[in-house]
Amino acid sequence: MDESHRPTLWTRYKFTFLSLLIILLAAIPLILFSNKKTSLLKSAPAKIARSITPTLAPLTTSNVDQILSQNDQQLQQTLSQVDADLQAAAQVNASQDSTAGL
């Protein structure tokens, strides 16, 4: 075979190279877009978290009675639950973890 007519690498794989180039060019905006979307998703919970952070209304002479009453009720509920929990904790029978007879 004549050496001068031998096909070069470019002529042999021209279409393959061109296809890869087109795919690469098409992928760039896709990658950029998906990264932007991810960053948007990441920032969303932070915004939500900020928006749900409770802000306590300042006490005034008009709301103080109501707020004190609410706090007192919450305390009462907590203490009732604590009573029940203390009883449950005291009733745990530690002897069930004895290894005697095992």
Next chain:
Amino acid sequence: MMSNVVYQTYKSMKKRTFILLSLVVILSLGLAWVVPVPLAHAISPLVQNHQAKVEEKASASAQREQTLLTTIISTANTMIQNRIADLQKLTTRLTSDKRLPSSDKDSMTTSLTTTITDLKNLQAKIDADTDSTTARDDRKSIVTGYKIYAIYEPRTRLLVIIDNLQTSANTVGSLSARLQTLLNTLQSQGKNVTSAQNSLNDMNSQLSKINTSLTADKSLITNVTISTQNPQSVFVTVRQNLSNLRFDFAQIRLDIAQLRTQLHSSTSPTPTLTPSPTK
């Protein structure tokens, strides 16, 4: 050839000796032919009996081993099921809690889920055990490896109580700061807030005591591990401390009640004497 040997032997000894010798040989040959069969017949049942006894003993031993293994697996399964049921009750208690900080709630729930999974895996291992020694060791590890009743459950329950009380203490702390701002405002307006300030000071004093105690109790509880000797003494101490804290919280409630009255009177217009009804 043979007859020649016999003849030579006959010639060399007396006739009587030869006859006697011949009888001995014939008798020996006869015995050798006849005796082995009855002997074998006599010995065979004995050998078979012995073999049967050995096999019977082996079978009985295997049966005993199997029964023992089944018993161990059965009791182990009951032990594990009881523990899982109690841990699930504790999980329900945790998930229904509205006051616990979500981070504490999540870590405790994760710990409970992991423990339940580990117990289920141990149950699967025990169910697959094929000898009583391994099964017995695995059954023992239900207690020694987890100490659900001696440590895990009381420890978790006490931590839940402490976390709940700390949340309440934080809420009261926040309320106290806001009350102080209000009292300062009222005082700047020329209102008499002395008694309200005293109540608030008492509230802060109780709160400080509560926070100190809760921090110490939490430290005591979190230091209890599976290897702690006599964890019960720690649990009893903490339970007693928490029970005492209820009185401090009750005092705070009393302070709140007094503050409501005091703030109501200090912000109301100057009361006018209502005339007593005349008959």
